[in-house]
Amino acid sequence: xxxxxxxxxxxxxxxxxxxxxxxxxxxxxxxxxxxxxxxxxxxxxxxxxxxxxxxxxxxxxxxxxxxxxxxxxxxxxxxxxxxxxxxxxxxxxxxxxxxxxxxxxxxxxxxxxxxxxxxxxxxxxxxxxxxxxxxxxxxxxxxxxxxxxxxxxxxxxxxxxxxxxxxxxxxxxxxxxxxxxxxxxxxxxxxxxxxxxxxxxxxxxxxxxxxxxxxxxxxxxxxxxxxxxxxxxxxxxxxxxxxxxxxxxxxxxxxxxxxxxxxxxxxxxxxxxxxxxxxxxxxxxxxxxxxxxxxxxxxxxxxxxxxxxxxxxxxxxxxxxxx
Numbered sequence: 001x002x003x004x005x006x007x008x009x010x011x012x013x014x015x016x017x018x019x020x021x022x023x024x025x026x027x028x029x030x031x032x033x034x035x036x037x038x039x040x041x042x043x044x045x046x047x048x049x050x051x052x053x054x055x056x057x058x059x060x061x062x063x064x065x066x067x068x069x070x071x072x073x074x075x076x077x078x079x080x081x082x083x084x085x086x087x088x089x090x091x092x093x094x095x096x097x098x099x100x101x102x103x104x105x106x107x108x109x110x111x112x113x114x115x116x117x118x119x120x121x122x123x124x125x126x127x128x129x130x131x132x133x134x135x136x137x138x139x140x141x142x143x144x145x146x147x148x149x150x151x152x153x154x155x156x157x158x159x160x161x162x163x164x165x166x167x168x169x170x171x172x173x174x175x176x177x178x179x180x181x182x183x184x185x186x187x188x189x190x191x192x193x194x195x196x197x198x199x200x201x202x203x204x205x206x207x208x209x210x211x212x213x214x215x216x217x218x219x220x221x222x223x224x225x226x227x228x229x230x231x232x233x234x235x236x237x238x239x240x241x242x243x244x245x246x247x248x249x250x251x252x253x254x255x256x257x258x259x260x261x262x263x264x265x266x267x268x269x270x271x272x273x274x275x276x277x278x279x280x281x282x283x284x285x286x287x288x289x290x291x292x293x294x295x296x297x298x299x300x301x302x303x304x305x306x307x308x309x310x311x312x313x314x315x316x317x318x319x320x321x322x323x
Contacts, residue, residue: 032158033077036151036174040070043147047181050140054133057124058187059140061117061203062180065210066144068113069177075102083259096259103221110214117207124200134188141188144181148174180206227256233294237264240293244285246270246278248307261298264290272306279304 044066051060079102082095155171183202190198223229234253241250248269255264268286270279283302290300 030077030080032155033073033080036155037070037073037077039147039151039154040066040073040174043144044070047140047144050133050136054137056137056184056187057121057200058184058202058206059137060120061206062141062144062184064113064117065177065180065206066148068109068210069174071109075105078102079259083261093258093263096261099259100221100225100257103217103224107214107218107221110210110217114207114210114214117203117210121200121203121207124203125197134191138185138188141181141184144184145178148178148181152178180209224257229255229257229262233262236294237266237290240289241266241268241286244282244289246274246282247286249310251305251310252303258298260296262294262296263299264294264297265301265303267303267305267310269305269307269310272308 044063047059047063047066050056051063079099082098085095087094152171152174155174183206187199187202190196190202233255237253237255238250241247248271250266250268252267253264254266255262257263268282270282274282283304286302287300291297
C-alpha cells in the first residue's frame, strides 16, 4: 500500500495540478466576489429604498447588513488582486498577507454597521412610529431572501468547485443573511396585530445576530494575523510525511497561512549513512506528498537531519558551544 502511495506522489501531474489550480482558484474567487457584490448591492438598494419610504427599522437594519456584506467583498477582491502580484526582493513572500489586512477592514465595516443598526433600533423603541406601505416592506423582505439565497448558492457551488473552504463558509453566511430578511416579516405581523414595537425589536435582534458574525470573523482574522493554524493541519503534515519510505521521524513542524495559501517548514530524520542525493530525493518525495495531501499548501521547506541528531535542539546545542 505504501509503495502505491509513493508512486502516486512521485507523479508530476498532481503537483503541477496543485500549482495551476492555485491560479485558477484566484481567478474563480475574484469572479465570484464580483458577481456577489453586484447581486448584494442590488438587493440592498431595493431594501434600503423601501425602508426609507416605509420607515421600517427592521428592513433598514437588514439593508445595512446587506450593504455591509457587499462592501466586505471589495477589500477582499483588492487583496486577491495584490496576492497575484509577483514576488520581489523586498517582498520575497509576495503580498498574500494583504488578505489578512483586508480582514481588519471587513471587521471595521461590520462593527460600524452594527452600531448604526443598534442606534436606529433603540431610538425607534423610545420614539415608535408605525411603518407604512407594509406590502412593499413584505416584498422587499422576500426579495432580500431570494437575493441572498441566490448569492449563497452560487458561492457554495463555486467554493466546492475550486476547493475553497472560505468561499463555502461565506456562502453559508449569506444563507443566514437571507433568513434575517425573512425575519423582517415578523415585524410586519407584529404591526398587523397592533404592536408596532415589534419592528424595532426585530431590527435590534438582527444587530445581535450581526454581533455573532463579528465574533466568528474576528476570531478567524486575528488567528491568521498571529500565524495561528488548525492543529489538525499540523497532524496531517506529520502523518503524510511518515508514509514516505526511509523517514524515521518528523520534527519541528511549522505552518502558517499567508492569505489563502499555507506555507510549511519541517525537519525529517533519516539514516545518517544515506548519500546527499538520497536525502534530497526523499525531501522531494515529501514535498510532492504534502502538496498532494494538504489543500492550499503552496510552499514547503524540508530540513534533513541524521536520525542520531534529529530535531532543532541539536543545532541549538552547537550554537551554544560556539558562544
